[in-house]
Amino acid sequence: MKLKTFKTGGVHPPENKRSAHVPIKILPTPAQVNIPLSQHLGQPAVPLVQKGDKVKTGTLIAKGEAFISANIHSSVSGKVLKIDDVLDVSGYRNKAITINTEGDEWEESIDTSEELKTEIKLKPEEIIEKIKEMGIVGLGGAAFPAHVKYLPPPGGKKADTLIVNGVECEPYLTADHRIMLEKSDEILTGVRIMMKAGKVKRAIIGIEANKPDAIALISSKAKDIPGVEVVTLKVKYPQGAEKQLIKALLNREIPCGKLPLDVGCIINNIGTALAIYEAVQKNKPLLERVVTITGKTLTKTGNFKVRIGAPAATLLEALGENLPAAAAKIICGGPMMGKSVNNLDIPITKGTSGFILIDESEAGRREVKNCIRCGKCVGVCPMGLEPYLLEKLAERKNFAACEALGAADCMECGCCSYTCPSARPLLDYIRYGKTNVMRIMRERRQP
Amino acid sequence: MSKELTISLSPHQKGDLDVEKIMWGVIIALLPALAASVYFYGFSAIKVVLIGMVSCIALEYLIQKFVLKTKVTAFDGSAAITGLLLAFNVPANIPYWQLLIGAVAAIGIAKMAFGGLGKNPFNPALVGRAFMLASFPVQMTTWPLPLHRIWELGADAVSTATPLGILKEGVREGIPAAELMDKMPSYFDMFIGNVAGCIGEVSALAIIIGGIYLLSRKIITFHIPVFYLLSLAGFTAVFWLLNPAKYADPLFHILTGGAMLGAWFMATDMVTSPMSHKGQIVFAVAGGILCGAIRLFGSYPEGCSYSILIMNAFVPLIDKYIKPKRFGKEVNYD
Numbered sequence: 001m002k003l004k005t006f007k008t009g010g011v012h013p014p015e016n017k018r019s020a021h022v023p024i025k026i027l028p029t030p031a032q033v034n035i036p037l038s039q040h041l042g043q044p045a046v047p048l049v050q051k052g053d054k055v056k057t058g059t060l061i062a063k064g065e066a067f068i069s070a071n072i073h074s075s076v077s078g079k080v081l082k083i084d085d086v087l088d089v090s091g092y093r094n095k096a097i098t099i100n101t102e103g104d105e106w107e108e109s110i111d112t113s114e115e116l117k118t119e120i121k122l123k124p125e126e127i128i129e130k131i132k133e134m135g136i137v138g139l140g141g142a143a144f145p146a147h148v149k150y151l152p153p154p155g156g157k158k159a160d161t162l163i164v165n166g167v168e169c170e171p172y173l174t175a176d177h178r179i180m181l182e183k184s185d186e187i188l189t190g191v192r193i194m195m196k197a198g199k200v201k202r203a204i205i206g207i208e209a210n211k212p213d214a215i216a217l218i219s220s221k222a223k224d225i226p227g228v229e230v231v232t233l234k235v236k237y238p239q240g241a242e243k244q245l246i247k248a249l250l251n252r253e254i255p256c257g258k259l260p261l262d263v264g265c266i267i268n269n270i271g272t273a274l275a276i277y278e279a280v281q282k283n284k285p286l287l288e289r290v291v292t293i294t295g296k297t298l299t300k301t302g303n304f305k306v307r308i309g310a311p312a313a314t315l316l317e318a319l320g321e322n323l324p325a326a327a328a329k330i331i332c333g334g335p336m337m338g339k340s341v342n343n344l345d346i347p348i349t350k351g352t353s354g355f356i357l358i359d360e361s362e363a364g365r366r367e368v369k370n371c372i373r374c375g376k377c378v379g380v381c382p383m384g385l386e387p388y389l390l391e392k393l394a395e396r397k398n399f400a401a402c403e404a405l406g407a408a409d410c411m412e413c414g415c416c417s418y419t420c421p422s423a424r425p426l427l428d429y430i431r432y433g434k435t436n437v438m439r440i441m442r443e444r445r446q447p
Numbered sequence: 448m449s450k451e452l453t454i455s456l457s458p459h460q461k462g463d464l465d466v467e468k469i470m471w472g473v474i475i476a477l478l479p480a481l482a483a484s485v486y487f488y489g490f491s492a493i494k495v496v497l498i499g500m501v502s503c504i505a506l507e508y509l510i511q512k513f514v515l516k517t518k519v520t521a522f523d524g525s526a527a528i529t530g531l532l533l534a535f536n537v538p539a540n541i542p543y544w545q546l547l548i549g550a551v552a553a554i555g556i557a558k559m560a561f562g563g564l565g566k567n568p569f570n571p572a573l574v575g576r577a578f579m580l581a582s583f584p585v586q587m588t589t590w591p592l593p594l595h596r597i598w599e600l601g602a603d604a605v606s607t608a609t610p611l612g613i614l615k616e617g618v619r620e621g622i623p624a625a626e627l628m629d630k631m632p633s634y635f636d637m638f639i640g641n642v643a644g645c646i647g648e649v650s651a652l653a654i655i656i657g658g659i660y661l662l663s664r665k666i667i668t669f670h671i672p673v674f675y676l677l678s679l680a681g682f683t684a685v686f687w688l689l690n691p692a693k694y695a696d697p698l699f700h701i702l703t704g705g706a707m708l709g710a711w712f713m714a715t716d717m718v719t720s721p722m723s724h725k726g727q728i729v730f731a732v733a734g735g736i737l738c739g740a741i742r743l744f745g746s747y748p749e750g751c752s753y754s755i756l757i758m759n760a761f762v763p764l765i766d767k768y769i770k771p772k773r774f775g776k777e778v779n780y781d
Contacts, residue, residue, distance in 0.1 A: 008774055013460050091454070171460065243774065256775040329453040335460040342452050362460065363453040369466050369520075370565035375722035376464075379668070384773040388722065406773055414458030421464045422565075428456055 003234035006244040009382035010236040011415045019174045019294045019301035026305045033309030034086045036096040039349040040143040042068030053080045058107035070145040071135035073285035075307035078102040117281040127197040134279035139271030143351035150197040162203040166270040167240035170334025173354045175290040178303045180214035190273035198266045203228045238413040292354030297324040313344035329363035331356040336414045366423035377416035383409045387416035387426045394433030402433035470524025476657035483640045483650035487593040488539040499534030502550040510559045532572035535647020540591045552578035569759045570719045590643035607643045610703045615748035623692040637702040648708040658711035667715045670727040675710040678735025705751035719759045726769040734758040
């Protein structure tokens, strides 16, 4: 059978899923956490605690007040040390709440038992409220506040399908793969909760063919759940991008500048399904997540359940390794879309999927040569753009032409730069052009 | 933290194809054709090829080092390809000084004068060939017989015309194409390369092997060669069906002359072909028709190199008006 995938563009980077067979371990509670107030898309949360306050694990410490924002809960029990600027993954200093850990006392409302609860008692509106209350955001990377997707859409649009993203198309990362193997019942209950919240009858879980064990397990458990199907997808990057995934699964194409809801879809990551299960059934806020630590410079790799706000260095400690001498770049996230960071003190946030330590041979960029007009960037662009042209136009600051040629559609997947034989900084310039196009578009709307 | 780490924007991974790998990949793909030419024309083919390659690389080196005073990239393989293809486009008995002048036209005028690799609008090797054909029409159209035919026909039969040349001359004299076909080498000889022609163009088989290698390495896509050959076959088929006595059949046109070499190695030159697959199809179809039109109605027997050069000139227009299909641009679900 021919496996489904998206048609336009895409690349096949080496998968390097070195940690795929390493079971999830629970990381010891860190001595101190830095919990950033902005771990999600939208407005930062507003702190509710002050220096010296005692908090428990799961205590609400910052409230997402804006429409697009998310609540933040303490991931440890202890005393608030300060609310100050902390260097985060962006490379900038942003406000974060620092808590010194004392013991591990959880809020009484949280069900910390391992018992599986499959009966969904809440009504859709109550589920959405619970998702919001527990600070759930998309765990795939973009960290979009999850409840917003389930609110009744404006303008009479209606969703008919829930898409659950188990693609994990980025090389190296295996956190989603592991939770599918180890938390399949919880995930499937989460999927049913999401279907109820979004009032849809159908859910599709898309998983790439390089995870046959996860596909087999989830399929066997999902076959008794009405409306839920598991679809195996051909391995191709960037299939985990929502537009490409919806195209691959349903052959629906989200128009430029529109959202999944415009084609009747709600889409969430598989990790989000687990978080939603825990929030709704166990009353547990999003205060920990599974993070992969991997890379060719490490002899061991791992998948760890980590408290939000723990410094990335604790992952290395848990592996029993020091920062390897060969490590030349530390990537937070996947190698195609992640961010490189300059130290391991940065806090793990809700959107952190993994850390990859790569060596000099992978970290460096090659010498930039003349464009040989091979057209490969055009061929691999999943949005059907012309990266070589956008690069030149952005370099010349011709933002009007960048806009006309769709720079705003670019999702920064990196296929163009990955594939360019001349190693041209295509995405760097396109990003520059896109940022300016977005600014110009914003200014036009609000003069 | 004392350790120095690289900070850069994503993507942090790089595909392994680079300019050198592409260029040397093309050269590897041309080796079967080279082997075929040595088999059919002997040592003289090797000599012409070596002179072509060395002179092109040397010229690029000298121009970069002493004229432009820029970084020397003469050894990236692109000049070697130009030299190889230029040699492939001349008869095996070409005087060497003429080949050198062709190399000056190819590298000096067509490539470096425009700014070097990636900046040239026209295929350098074809410019070199066109320059030589205009300057030395006699030597450029005097073909040695393949070695095997010399043994068959005797030592004094040393030069001959190409199948396309025989056809053109014959039709001009009013001899029906069908009758001319009897004087031609068999299609099998044309397929394996046992015919008169330029060094690299004679063996369709060897060129196809090289082309498949390029496809498998993902250096080129099928669009240009397949559509070029289909379009040439389609165009010549129309006239053959209308008047088989006057016109040769499409298989003849695909197998003879530079059509195979042009379709697989000249029209696919990345620098001088369109960027999008749609644009490449337009480029190839138009090129195939032009080639057929020159062969059937032009004064030259062979039109492949001119058809590609003419289409090279249209590439900027094609790239401007024929865009890839943008995701989500022409859909409406409301």
